[in-house]
Amino acid sequence: MLLAAAGTGTGAQDESEQAQLSVVFLIESLGCGDPFNKLLCDGFTRASRRTGVAAKIISASVREDPVDTLELVAKQRHDLVVVFGFTNFDALGVVSVRRPKQRFAVVDRSRADIQRRPRNVRGVVFRGSEAAYLAGFLAARLEQRRAGPDILGVVGGVKLPAVDDFIVGFRAGAHRASPGVKVLVGYSNDFVDQSKCEAIARQQIARGAGAVFNVAGGCGLGTLEAAKDRGVWGIGVDTDQSFLGPHVLTSVVKRFEVGFLKLLRELKSGAIRTPGDTVLTLRDGGVGLGKISPKVPAALRAEIDRLRRRIVAGEIRVPGTVPIPK
Numbered sequence: 001m002l003l004a005a006a007g008t009g010t011g012a013q014d015e016s017e018q019a020q021l022s023v024v025f026l027i028e029s030l031g032c033g034d035p036f037n038k039l040l041c042d043g044f045t046r047a048s049r050r051t052g053v054a055a056k057i058i059s060a061s062v063r064e065d066p067v068d069t070l071e072l073v074a075k076q077r078h079d080l081v082v083v084f085g086f087t088n089f090d091a092l093g094v095v096s097v098r099r100p101k102q103r104f105a106v107v108d109r110s111r112a113d114i115q116r117r118p119r120n121v122r123g124v125v126f127r128g129s130e131a132a133y134l135a136g137f138l139a140a141r142l143e144q145r146r147a148g149p150d151i152l153g154v155v156g157g158v159k160l161p162a163v164d165d166f167i168v169g170f171r172a173g174a175h176r177a178s179p180g181v182k183v184l185v186g187y188s189n190d191f192v193d194q195s196k197c198e199a200i201a202r203q204q205i206a207r208g209a210g211a212v213f214n215v216a217g218g219c220g221l222g223t224l225e226a227a228k229d230r231g232v233w234g235i236g237v238d239t240d241q242s243f244l245g246p247h248v249l250t251s252v253v254k255r256f257e258v259g260f261l262k263l264l265r266e267l268k269s270g271a272i273r274t275p276g277d278t279v280l281t282l283r284d285g286g287v288g289l290g291k292i293s294p295k296v297p298a299a300l301r302a303e304i305d306r307l308r309r310r311i312v313a314g315e316i317r318v319p320g321t322v323p324i325p326k
Contacts, residue, residue: 129169
């Protein structure tokens, strides 16, 4: 196994003078060099330093069996083993049963997604639907200013709960702004190949979409490129993608550091012993919108802010695949 990064808890800390707990974060073979994985790695490292937890990040070689790798890490008796990625998720379903005394957490997936729902696993999930609702509302409001029917596009990657959560929220927000809006949805079945997402986005734009939403990670850069080429709005995902150009309307952001902070604080307080999910929302800043284009009128910005406050207050219940926390 390759040690991708490590944090001993001896850097800047705001909650502990000395590391007392040990946590390992196991990601897939692309390691922290992958753009999406880097968001996770950076968030985990900052959270571990702030909480004073001794932490390290490990990525396994593609030649290793994911079950064997996770089994080896579990044998080291860390206070918590956190996993992310398709193969690691599948391995977790096996190893968590074999190692009932080891505490695990899975990022961007619910514990309920695991067969038999082991009691030693906690999910860390983000209600991206809440932020996507705001983006859908914004896009539909702007679409109403264009001539012709109101049409928006969404290009998803692989059909997963975390992907569909964005789509469900985006569609609901768009329909709140414009009940007759048509939301076109396509899946690339890929998170890497930009040409696949670009082709779907071009088809949606050809059918009249005035904005296209990237829900496909790196593949979705093709979605945003198609928006730029065809002169329509693009909406980013996971991180603020406004740096790509003025065609980016906004981005639906997941703030992984907030999620890791909440998880590690639960670990330190003992709440991690209870199975379930750590759910991040607009209320706690775990999700939100990135920079909004300066071309958006001030009145519409104010409308979006009022809508956000109503969601946080519980006045608006946003649908999604991630459960609303009780």
